[in-house]
Structure formats: C-alpha cells, structure tokens
Amino acid sequence: MAFLMRLTGSIVKWNEQKGYGFVKPDSNAKELFIHIKEFDWRPEQGQKISFVVGRDKQGRPCAQNAILYGDYLKQQKGSSINYVGFVFIALFLIAMIYLVLSGLLTIWVVPVYVLMSLLSFSFYWYDKDAAQRKAWRLPENMLHLIDVSGGWIGAILAQQRYRHKTKKISFRVGFWLSVLLNLGMLYLISQNQML
Template identity: 40%
Template sequence: MRLTGKLLKWSEDKCFGFIVPNGGGDHVFIHKSAFSNKKRTPQVNDILTFSIAKDKQGRYCADKATFAGEKPASHAEKHVNKFSIYLAVLFLGAILVALIFGYLPINLVLLYLGASTLCFVSYAHDKNKAKRGAWRTPESTLHLLALAGGWPGAAIAQQTLRHKSKKATFRFVFWLTVIINISALCWLTSLNQMDESTSLLKMLFS
C-alpha cells in the first residue's frame, strides 16, 4: 500500500530524515537509499509517496519513496559503474603479476591487499552506520585509506555496496587519490629500475 506524507526533518550529512504521514500517526524514518530518484536532494516539506518496509533490525521505515509528481518505480534502477570494478581488479591482478616476476616487493603488494580489504570493510561499516543514523566515518578517513593504497577496495565497495557512489565532490577527491597513488607507485618503480640499471652498468664496466 502506498502512503503520502510530508518530509518533516532531513539531515543531508547523515542521509536520513522523518516523514509525517497525511492524516497523522507516528513519524516514519526514511533513508536516502529509499528514494527512487537518487539525483534529487530531499528538502523539508517535500511531499512524498512511499511504501512501508522493515530494515535489518526489524524496524518500520519508508521504502520506494517518490517525490510529488513523479511516477512510482517498483524497481529502482541501480546503475553499477563496472569500469571502477574492472580497474580495481585489473590493478590488483597487475601488481600480483609484477610480484611474481620480481618487479614489486611482497611487502608493497601486501600493503595494497591489506589496505584494500580495510577500505572495503570501512565502507561497509559506514553504510551500516548511515542506515542506523549513527556517527559516520569522516570522508577524510576514507580518502586517506584510498591514498594509502586501499583505493581498489574502495572502488569495488562504492559500486557493490552502492555507497559514496553518487556524491560528485567525494568522487572527485577519490579519483584524485587514485591518480596520486598510481603516479607515486610508477615513480617508485622507475627509481627502483634505475638503481638496478646503474648497478648493472657498474658491474659491466668495473
């Protein structure tokens, strides 16, 4: 059954708010993920049409919410950016191959794998806290983890968990950390190869 109500409160930082149903009754909790239109930012006093569902804790909340004038979508399209996932998997595969052929030290590869795992878990934990309305993980922390080598895990988490995958400013900074990290890896690798070449030349002409 579809209900109609007005958005009474909304926290953009925590991505949730409360709806007061037409005709009265208890306020209904709504998370941003419940909106069919992901591009529009909810505003206080917006008129919404929604269904009632239960979250993982068994609490009632709004689901499949649409703004006034929009057609309800029973199956909201969730676009997955496969490029991010393919890039992350390709990169992890590439550093493993580089390890096998001796181009990268095992400690560096383990750093990437460990940081990626930690980053994925951090995204999952942050999404869970967002649903519960708990204190969120700072975006700066997620960016630092990505910069430290966890960006493959972050890229996979953003798409598979549908978390932090829409906010333009966050995505811009995230991809900036990816570029910086890969550039630093290439620079360090080139220095290592240069040192090996110098050592070989010294052996040949000594």
C-alpha cells in the same frame, strides 16, 4: 549489521503535529509505525514510500529509512554495475603481477593492498549502515586517506556492493584523485626498486 530488504507501502495515517504515522505495506502486512525522523522531507498521508522494517527501542517492528517511492525507483534504475571500476581493477592486478614477477616491485606491496582494501571495504560498509541508521558518519577525508593508502580496490567493490558514495560529484573527484595519487606513489616505489 546486515542490510535489510526494502519494502514499499503507503502512508495511511499521518499526524503532522505529533510527527508520526503508520505505513501500510503493499504486501498486505500489518500497518507499521513510522516516526518523522525516518524522513528527509515532510511526509503526507497517501504518499507511496520505500522503507526497511526495523525495531524501536521497545523491540516493536516499525518502518525506518523512508524514501519517497519515485526517488526509490530512480535509485533502482541508476544502480547498474559500473564496469569501468572492475576493468580498472583487473588492469591494475595484471600490472601488479607483471611488476612483482619482473622484480620491479617487492612482494610485500601485495598484502598492503589486500589489507587496506579490506579496511576500506569495511569502512564504506560502516558508513552506509550509519547513513541508513542516521548515526555518526565517517568523514570523507578518512575514506580518501584509506583509498590513497592502497584501499581503493576495496572502495570500488564496496561502492558497487552497497551503492554508496557513487553519486556525489565532489566525492567521486576526490576518490579518483586519491587513486591516481596512490598509483603515482606505487610508480615511484617501482622506480626505486630499479635503482
């Protein structure tokens, strides 16, 4: 599923008892229905929000995945590119090329990293999409297992592309520990090649 562009608007009607209301987009488009399940706070009439336009079960357009507008602005300001991750990937790739060309590492390691990175990227995409849809999420340990198996390059790219799993400190610590563990295993493999 493609990720939809976020819009901004205001809650112009809200029925607290029934748990639904209507959002008027800033673009002067038609008011959109929104249900209480699309919020992670108690909404009030007049609040400014960011949202995506989706479809309800009958196929009608509605507002989904609401974020309080101030929080949305904070997300936008905090969404700058993390160049540390890209530099780390570049240094790793240079080291990998050196190890393969010098015979310290067999070439079969390269497709393993490529495949695991593609798998990791797709899992992060799925988890981000599931979070937006409020659907079943992947366990964090599953993401760490893929990363420690060589998928951490895809994980860094997905984290930057989808702005996913970049804030939670416990996850970030676990992620970088899985990267270090993977590099440690790669080192042991290269040492065995030398024997």
